[in-house]
Amino acid sequence: MKGVDHLAHERNKTEFDVDAMKIVWAGSRHAFELSDRMARLVASDPAFQKDGRIRLGRKELFKNTLRKAAHAWKRILELHLTEEEAGWLRNFVDEPSFTDLHWGMFVPAIKGQGTDEQQQKWLPLAYKMQIIGSYAQTELGHGSNVQGLETTATFDPETDEFVIHSPTLTSSKWWPGGLGKVSTHAIVYARLITNGQEHGVHGFIVQLRSLDDHMPIPGITIGDIGMKFGNGAYNTMDNGVLTFDHIRIPRNQMLMRVLQVTREGKCVKSNVPRQLIYGTMVFVRQTIVADASTALARAVCIATRYSAVRRQFGSQDGGMETQVIDYKTQQSRLFPLLASAYAFRFVGEWLKWLYTDVTQRLQANDFSILPEAHACTAGLKSLTTTATADAIEECRKLCGGHGYLCASGLPELFAVYVPACTYEGDNVVLLLQVARFLMKTVSQLGSGKKPVGTTAYLGRVQDLLQCCCDVQTAEDWLKPSVVLEAFEARSARMCVARAQNLSKFENPEDGFAELSADLVEASVAHCQLIVVSKFIDKLQQDIPGKGVNRQLQNLCYIYALNLLHKYLGDFLSTGCITPKQASLANDQLRSLYSQIRPNAIALVDAFNYTDHYLGSVLGRYDGNVYPKLYEEAWKDPLNDSVVPDGYHEYIHPMLKQQLRNARL
Numbered sequence: 001m002k003g004v005d006h007l008a009h010e011r012n013k014t015e016f017d018v019d020a021m022k023i024v025w026a027g028s029r030h031a032f033e034l035s036d037r038m039a040r041l042v043a044s045d046p047a048f049q050k051d052g053r054i055r056l057g058r059k060e061l062f063k064n065t066l067r068k069a070a071h072a073w074k075r076i077l078e079l080h081l082t083e084e085e086a087g088w089l090r091n092f093v094d095e096p097s098f099t100d101l102h103w104g105m106f107v108p109a110i111k112g113q114g115t116d117e118q119q120q121k122w123l124p125l126a127y128k129m130q131i132i133g134s135y136a137q138t139e140l141g142h143g144s145n146v147q148g149l150e151t152t153a154t155f156d157p158e159t160d161e162f163v164i165h166s167p168t169l170t171s172s173k174w175w176p177g178g179l180g181k182v183s184t185h186a187i188v189y190a191r192l193i194t195n196g197q198e199h200g201v202h203g204f205i206v207q208l209r210s211l212d213d214h215m216p217i218p219g220i221t222i223g224d225i226g227m228k229f230g231n232g233a234y235n236t237m238d239n240g241v242l243t244f245d246h247i248r249i250p251r252n253q254m255l256m257r258v259l260q261v262t263r264e265g266k267c268v269k270s271n272v273p274r275q276l277i278y279g280t281m282v283f284v285r286q287t288i289v290a291d292a293s294t295a296l297a298r299a300v301c302i303a304t305r306y307s308a309v310r311r312q313f314g315s316q317d318g319g320m321e322t323q324v325i326d327y328k329t330q331q332s333r334l335f336p337l338l339a340s341a342y343a344f345r346f347v348g349e350w351l352k353w354l355y356t357d358v359t360q361r362l363q364a365n366d367f368s369i370l371p372e373a374h375a376c377t378a379g380l381k382s383l384t385t386t387a388t389a390d391a392i393e394e395c396r397k398l399c400g401g402h403g404y405l406c407a408s409g410l411p412e413l414f415a416v417y418v419p420a421c422t423y424e425g426d427n428v429v430l431l432l433q434v435a436r437f438l439m440k441t442v443s444q445l446g447s448g449k450k451p452v453g454t455t456a457y458l459g460r461v462q463d464l465l466q467c468c469c470d471v472q473t474a475e476d477w478l479k480p481s482v483v484l485e486a487f488e489a490r491s492a493r494m495c496v497a498r499a500q501n502l503s504k505f506e507n508p509e510d511g512f513a514e515l516s517a518d519l520v521e522a523s524v525a526h527c528q529l530i531v532v533s534k535f536i537d538k539l540q541q542d543i544p545g546k547g548v549n550r551q552l553q554n555l556c557y558i559y560a561l562n563l564l565h566k567y568l569g570d571f572l573s574t575g576c577i578t579p580k581q582a583s584l585a586n587d588q589l590r591s592l593y594s595q596i597r598p599n600a601i602a603l604v605d606a607f608n609y610t611d612h613y614l615g616s617v618l619g620r621y622d623g624n625v626y627p628k629l630y631e632e633a634w635k636d637p638l639n640d641s642v643v644p645d646g647y648h649e650y651i652h653p654m655l656k657q658q659l660r661n662a663r664l
């Protein structure tokens, strides 16, 4: 690092091996080296600079994104980057674009739902970017309710084709990223109709634009849906609108891994469950959990470094004022977010493992853990994105007034991140899916079916309904078994109480609708338990590096005890702990904040973010905030001239008018 390090005194306090922690954060030495190399490659390339992005008009902004995406692709080819390296490179370019949907959804949809033949035909084209794909599921009238989609795909046996049609305004595809201006193809979700019969929603590969001149295929109307929240932010993406007027595609362009349509228009089911049509969503939800920790870590890195730089009050003798990070209120807001970043990292790692395991089992025709995979990806996507969106806003407040400046990087990060609470499944809708899974699990307990995986604790429900927390001192809250039992008991008791209330309704669906707000709370409790338990599992691993495990332990207990404090109502009302034990948990939490404090800067350094990626004056590695903030202000176009445009038209006449009035 060049220049003076204004945070050197902070870094000198570190009690653990930061380089070892960087590897823990990255997941492996291989992942660390690879991501580090790609981050530096992007940061050192002027073509990827991000300055001034928020000030560009939509057209310029979008063209700039196209330029960066094309440059990224050129570098990927020139450097012969692997798929993994290319993914990291795109990640550090840090600008949402059509490539996210192409690689993140179009390709996975073909891989997951296409037959071997379809994969052989389409994947090479997609890998070479000879076609660019998007994922067109959501419509103007329906997003959450996938079975309510209106676009139709009617089989015409005479020509061996499907006719894709938008029968109503509300059936217009609406939102798909990359669709508005770029994609040549899309996976279009439509109601399959053969021989006059409906067979539910399926995916179809549809060409949208000419590969020669990019004009829409006749019968297709396509465009961008307009500006979205925030400057810059997600406006680099061309979310699109699309309608079909009887567009014909060959029969073999229906993704047929789940259901085949024969030449005669007969539907033949494969042995794969129907839910696999939703498989791409499971895949992407899993990646969104990993991305949550990345976004949260960015915000926390900015807020932590700035909190160590910023000083307010406390100087009675003309000495230095207090660093705001030393205020207990600042710590109690910031350190749980730091702990959450690590917690989400580890649960994301585990979820990736679960997803890989499910994929392998599916290939061997074992579909038994699909419901669990669906519940975990849906629930954790919901939990982590809600927490991250809230945390970015909290980090902005933690940075005081300067956090509101775009130069802090936080407004754009918030604007880019917050739709994660909606896309890939509205977060409440997803928690309701978890609730269905939990209620089903509880209802099967009596039948002797043993719950497994993340619901295994419900198999011990009788014990958990009766257990008493035996915490007597604040230190007792540092025992993994104690923390786990409290979270398991809270979740089990909430699930059982909800199930008992549900059983009072004659019609379970009526009961589910009436109790849905309570059910969502049980889902949150269950998902928080998963995160806590995966963090505790992580601590059991042999983690090399001086002091690293100690820091992780502190973070784990901060994560868990802060939740206990925040959701005290649940823990007390279900009788899992007493008010006295809750108070001891709080004492322990304060002590943990003091232990984390000297390591806070090093713990965010371990994220290994370049200044380019952070894009924040407040979060600069060297802590040289004020001169750079001052410098940044003068770059604003308003400061191009000393007297602003409009002075002569509007300000001067007004001043003169007042002068005249004063004279009268």
Ligand SMILES: CCCCC/C=C\C/C=C\C/C=C\CCCCC(=O)SCCNC(=O)CCNC(=O)[C@H](O)C(C)(C)COP(=O)(O)OP(=O)(O)OC[C@H]1O[C@@H](n2cnc3c(N)ncnc32)[C@H](O)[C@@H]1OP(=O)(O)O
Residues within 6 Å of the ligand: 091, 096, 100, 101, 103, 104, 105, 135, 137, 138, 143, 144, 145, 146, 147, 177, 275, 276, 278, 279, 281, 282, 284, 287, 288, 291, 370, 371, 374, 422, 423, 424, 425, 426, 429, 433, 436
């Ligand atoms: C910057 C870096 C980029 C990197 C790129 C990588 C990745 C991308 C990362 C970031 C994202 C970037 C861009 C954003 C892209 C956003 C894309 C989108 O938003 S695509 C659209 C997503 N849409 C949704 O998520 C819709 C939400 N709705 C649903 O998921 C479902 O329809 C439903 C609400 C879950 C259920 O509907 P319903 O009640 O009608 O139930 P059924 O459909 O009848 O299902 C019943 C049965 O099926 C089970 N089930 C449901 N979903 C799944 C699933 N996904 N997998 C497995 N099983 C599922 C459900 O549990 C029921 O089971 P059972 O009770 O046993 O009958």
Ligand SMILES: Cc1cc2nc3c(=O)[nH]c(=O)nc-3n(C[C@H](O)[C@H](O)[C@H](O)COP(=O)(O)OP(=O)(O)OC[C@H]3O[C@@H](n4cnc5c(N)ncnc54)[C@H](O)[C@@H]3O)c2cc1C
Residues within 6 Å of the ligand: 101, 135, 136, 137, 138, 141, 142, 143, 144, 145, 174, 175, 176, 177, 234, 239, 419, 422, 423, 424, 425, 426, 427, 428, 429, 432
């Ligand atoms: C930035 C962005 C990018 C996107 N990219 C894509 C893409 O590439 N491809 C694509 O196909 N789609 C995309 N989408 C669409 C996205 O997947 C949907 O917006 C999302 O699934 C939510 O659906 P909805 O808009 O229909 O919300 P709605 O379901 O209309 O939600 C509105 C409100 O109703 C509530 N609600 C809905 N159903 C229920 C229920 N059963 N019980 C209780 N409450 C309920 C919700 O909680 C919410 O508060 C994108 C969206 C955004 C914002």
